[in-house]
Amino acid sequence: MRRLLLPLLVVLLHAARGSSAGGGNGSCTRSCGRTSVPYPFGFSSGCTVRLGCDDATGTAWLGGTTSLGLLVSNVTPRALVLTLHPDCSRPLNASVEALFADNYAPSAQNALVVSLCNDTHAAAADAHLSNCTIPPEAYIDSSCKSIRCLLPVTTKAAATIGVGSSSSSFLNRSEMRRVGSVCSGLVSASIYSNTAGPALQLTALELDWWVQGRCGGCSSHANCEEFTAPTTQQKAFRCECPEGFDGDGYIAGAGCRRRRVPKCNPSKYISGSCGKLVQIGLLVAGIFFGAMVMGITCLVYHLLRRRSAAIRTQQSTKRLLSEASCTVPFYTYREIERATNGFAEDQRLGTGAYGTVYAGRLSNNRLVAVKRIKQRDNAGLDRVMNEVKLVSSVSHRNLVRLLGCCIENGQQILVYEFMPNGTLAQHLQRERGPAAVPWTVRLRIAAETARAVAYLHSEVHPPIYHRDIKSSNILLDHEYNSKVADFGLSRMGMTSVDSSHISTAPQGTPGYVDPQYHQNFHLSDKSDVYSFGVVLVEIITAMKAVDFSRVGSEVNLAQLAVDRIGRGCLDDIVDPYLDPHRDAWTLTSIHKVAELAFRCLAFHSEMRPSMAEVADELEQIQVSGWAPSTDDAAFMSTTSSLCSSAPSRCTDKSWETAKSRRQQAAANAVAKQDAAKGAVADSPVSVQERWFSDRSSPSSNSLLRNSSMN
Numbered sequence: 067m068r069r070l071l072l073p074l075l076v077v078l079l080h081a082a083r084g085s086s087a088g089g090g091n092g093s094c095t096r097s098c099g100r101t102s103v104p105y106p107f108g109f110s111s112g113c114t115v116r117l118g119c120d121d122a123t124g125t126a127w128l129g130g131t132t133s134l135g136l137l138v139s140n141v142t143p144r145a146l147v148l149t150l151h152p153d154c155s156r157p158l159n160a161s162v163e164a165l166f167a168d169n170y171a172p173s174a175q176n177a178l179v180v181s182l183c184n185d186t187h188a189a190a191a192d193a194h195l196s197n198c199t200i201p202p203e204a205y206i207d208s209s210c211k212s213i214r215c216l217l218p219v220t221t222k223a224a225a226t227i228g229v230g231s232s233s234s235s236f237l238n239r240s241e242m243r244r245v246g247s248v249c250s251g252l253v254s255a256s257i258y259s260n261t262a263g264p265a266l267q268l269t270a271l272e273l274d275w276w277v278q279g280r281c282g283g284c285s286s287h288a289n290c291e292e293f294t295a296p297t298t299q300q301k302a303f304r305c306e307c308p309e310g311f312d313g314d315g316y317i318a319g320a321g322c323r324r325r326r327v328p329k330c331n332p333s334k335y336i337s338g339s340c341g342k343l344v345q346i347g348l349l350v351a352g353i354f355f356g357a358m359v360m361g362i363t364c365l366v367y368h369l370l371r372r373r374s375a376a377i378r379t380q381q382s383t384k385r386l387l388s389e390a391s392c393t394v395p396f397y398t399y400r401e402i403e404r405a406t407n408g409f410a411e412d413q414r415l416g417t418g419a420y421g422t423v424y425a426g427r428l429s430n431n432r433l434v435a436v437k438r439i440k441q442r443d444n445a446g447l448d449r450v451m452n453e454v455k456l457v458s459s460v461s462h463r464n465l466v467r468l469l470g471c472c473i474e475n476g477q478q479i480l481v482y483e484f485m486p487n488g489t490l491a492q493h494l495q496r497e498r499g500p501a502a503v504p505w506t507v508r509l510r511i512a513a514e515t516a517r518a519v520a521y522l523h524s525e526v527h528p529p530i531y532h533r534d535i536k537s538s539n540i541l542l543d544h545e546y547n548s549k550v551a552d553f554g555l556s557r558m559g560m561t562s563v564d565s566s567h568i569s570t571a572p573q574g575t576p577g578y579v580d581p582q583y584h585q586n587f588h589l590s591d592k593s594d595v596y597s598f599g600v601v602l603v604e605i606i607t608a609m610k611a612v613d614f615s616r617v618g619s620e621v622n623l624a625q626l627a628v629d630r631i632g633r634g635c636l637d638d639i640v641d642p643y644l645d646p647h648r649d650a651w652t653l654t655s656i657h658k659v660a661e662l663a664f665r666c667l668a669f670h671s672e673m674r675p676s677m678a679e680v681a682d683e684l685e686q687i688q689v690s691g692w693a694p695s696t697d698d699a700a701f702m703s704t705t706s707s708l709c710s711s712a713p714s715r716c717t718d719k720s721w722e723t724a725k726s727r728r729q730q731a732a733a734n735a736v737a738k739q740d741a742a743k744g745a746v747a748d749s750p751v752s753v754q755e756r757w758f759s760d761r762s763s764p765s766s767n768s769l770l771r772n773s774s775m776n
Contacts, residue, residue, distance in 0.1 A: 099124020103141045105319025106169065106277055114277065114318070115169045128273075129164030136164055139270070143306050143314070146170055146273040152254045154181055154210030159246040166239045170275040171297050174220040174235035175258050178271075181251035183212040195245065213253065216245060236274065236296045256396065266473060268396045276302040277316070287322040288315035394458050397481060399474040401429065406436055415488075418538070420449065420554055425484065433484035434469060438477065449554045450478040456553045460526055464518035466541055466551040485541035485549060490601075494537060494608045502643035505652055507546055508605045509659070513688055514548040515540055516681035519598060523591045523677050531557050531589055535597035536578045536611065537604050557589065577611030577622060582671050592671035596624075598680065599666025602659055603627040608641040624667050631664045655687050 093112025096103055098119035106114030109126070117138060118127040126138040128148060135156055140147040150156075158180055165172050183195070196215045219241040255271040277283060278298070281290035284305035295302040305315030307322040314320045405426035406413050415423045421439040428434055439450060450471060457468040472479040490511060492498045503511075515535075522530040533555040541549040555573050578600050580593035600611050603623055611623045620626040630639050640656060647653055662683055668674045675683075 098126045101126050101138070103138070104143075104314045105316045106275075107141060107146075115167075115275070129160075134161055134164055136161065136271075144274060144304070145173070146275050147257075148271045148273065150252075150254050150269055150271055152269065154251060154253060156252045158250055158252040159243070161252045162239065162242050162246060165237075165271070165273065166297050168278060168295070168298050170273040171239070172237040173272050173274050174218045174237060176237060176255050176271050177218060177258070178216040178255045179213060179253040180216050180245065180249040181210050181213045181253045183214050183249035185212055195248070210251070210253065212249070214249060216242075216249075219245075239297070266396075268398050268474070276304050278302055281305075283317055284315055285313070285317045285321035287311055287324075290315075394454055394468055395470040397470045397472045397479075399472055399477060399479075402426070402436055402472050402479055402481070404429075405434065409438065416538075418552075426481075433486075435482045435484050437480045437482065439479070447473070447478055450480060452556065453480060453553045456530055456556050460522065460530070462518050462521045464514045464548055464550060465521075466549040482551065483549075485551075486544045487542035487546060489538045490540040490542060490548070491537035491604075493542070494604055495610065502608075502641070503546075505644050505656065509655065509684065509688055511540065511542070511546065511548045512602060512605055512659070513681065513684035515550060515601070516598065516677060516684050518548070518550045519594055520677035520681045523594070529591060531591060532594050532597075533557060533589070534574050534578070535594050535601060536575050537601050540601070575611075577624065580671070581669060588671075590671060591677065592674045595666050595674045595677055595680065596668075596671075598677065599663045599674075600624050602663035602666065606636075606641065606644075606656060606660055606663070607639045608643070609639065627660075627663065628667050631660050636660050651690070655690065658687050659684070 094108040095110040096108045098109045101124050109119040128136040135153050137149045139149045219238045220235040254269050257267040257270050257272045259265045281292050281303045284290040288305045290303055290305055292303045307313050307315045311322040313322045315322050405428050406424045413424045415425055421437050424436045426434045426436045467483045470481040488498050493503045539552045541551050578597040580596040583593045609623050666674055
């Protein structure tokens with residue numbers, strides 16, 4: 067008898083173990099390592115929806131093979147969430163077939179990044195494909211080419227799936243197959259959700275799921291939603307346990323089980339010595355309940371006040387996603403945090419009014435500069451969107467390149483190319499070592515910066531006004547080439563020839579803001595010209611734009627420079643490290659740049675030259691005749707010669723003659739300007755008609771010519 071009972075007991079034990087693992091379906095295994103999934107999903111042949119499993123690593127995936135990289139990260143009562151790490155070799159058509167099945171399909175909240183596209187037929191084949199002008203660094207390899215962004219191409223389900231949600235829209239499988247005829251690679255995806263406020267999840271894809279059949283498959287007490295499946299056009303349903311019940315709601319699954327509530331009979335504790343304890347407990351409960359009601363009231367009031375701001379933030383996030391997601395790549399917050407060692411203090415490069423910049427190293431070992439915006443509200447989001455739109459729409463060798471952005475975890479972060487030699491301001495103020503920047507290097511930096519700003523004004527349509535030109539926004543690469551940065555305050559200019567300016571509240575850095583713009587709120591390209599004039603004076607003097615350690619009338623560097631240049635006393639403020647009297651070319655070129663800065667700092671914008679004219683004059687000064695010196699070689703290991711002819715020396719007589727001419731010209735300029743302004747002598751008014759007549763040939767009034775004539 068024992069011999070007969072023993073095998074029967076073993077069979078019963080195996081059946082009980084299988085039933086426990088299946089969660090209501092004994093033939094289905096619902097765990098893979100530490101990953102567990104509810105009905106109808108599982109990892110064996112007896113499951114309604116079978117997923118792939120690697121027991122060794124606990125990795126679950128969708129599709130017939132793990133090579134597609136459709137990794138399962140989470141299963142909710144309504145959605146199956148996948149993780150799609152960037153992969154240039156993932157086939158698009160095979161991925162589409164794996165993502166659409168009888169029990170699930172991608173929702174319309176997903177956006178895809180595709181590659182290996184036929185550029186010739188992409189625009190004609192599908193209007194939903196958009197260019198991604200700057201591919202993510204992680205995507206760049208020999209197989210990832212022609213990266214494009216696929217905007218949601220949706221189809222509506224026959225019935226609502228999910229009360230109060232937008233999950234009734236799905237990606238259109240037919241349209242995606244048509245895209246597969248143009249592009250053959252699926253690189254990555256992202257999810258945008260606004261059910262509980264704006265949220266963006268990168269490298270992820272969300273599938274809505276259901277069970278084929280009717281609501282008879284739901285257990286008692288379960289709520290059932292019945293609709294038509296978008297992939298099969300057949301009846302489908304979804305179960306969910308109500309409040310107070312646990313389980314998945316399916317008869318074939320765990321069903322719905324009422325939560326156990328401990329029973330008590332407090333009446334027997336009211337009398338006797340326990341009565342006082344009960345009264346004290348009731349008193350404490352009352353106090354706690356009153357405090358909780360007050361706290362909830364305050365919370366509701368606070369939420370109501372922030373509701374309008376949250377709506378604006380949601381709208382801005384949507385706009386940022388639609389306008390910028392296909393322009394620059396998104397980095398996850400985890401990637402940025404890892405690159406900067408958790409935003410470590412020793413990684414910090416500098417802090418400004420709008421954010422802090424950190425040095426970082428991405429997973430591909432590339433050095434980058436990470437700028438974390440201080441404002442984490444709607445204004446900070448608008449600033450990020452403005453910079454992404456503007457920087458990604460321009461291309462110039464002397465404009466810093468935006469590599470990507472991150473808008474996760476309430477953070478707004480921009481990723482730029484790394485500039486190893488810091489900012490021009492740091493070198494002028496000797497913050498990066500005691501060595502002074504030679505004049506030839508300073509002049510080249512000024513010419514390159516002017517050419518970059520002139521490109522924004524003249525070659526971009528509509529033009530872009532930077533609004534924050536300053537020495538700390540001029541970055542230097544390893545060869546001391548300049549790169550203009552920080553477009554957060556930039557604005558698009560007017561395209562009509564009848565409009566010379568736009569009206570907007572003045573913004574910028576004190577000491578660099580155009581005084582006429584500050585006075586009448588008229589922003590134009592000449593506002594950047596004024597700011598660049600301050601930078602030219604900084605290059606000549608190595609002084610700060612605003613320095614309260616100077617006497618009151620000299621705190622503002624622009625006002626100080628206009629006074630000294632106008633009176634012919636430039637030598638009073640020239641950086642002594644430049645040694646301007648060592649040769650004729652250095653002497654005359656410094657004075658030419660000073661004269662140009664004098665014109666840029668004119669109070670009236672119409673008296674200032676354009677940035678194109680400024681760039682031309684600086685380049686002409688560069689090639690007017692000099693040879694590299696030993697100072698250049700000591701400062702930079704590689705410096706290219708801009709011309710081969712060596713300058714001649716200036717005599718004392720030629721210097722005095724030129725100085726006298728400059729003093730007379732400056733006196734005439736100030737007198738004529740004062741008459742036009744009603745004799746307002748303390749404004750930074752600079753030049754008159756003579757400077758404009760000499761624009762086309764900036765060397766015609768130079769000290770070098772005066773020296774040769776005498």
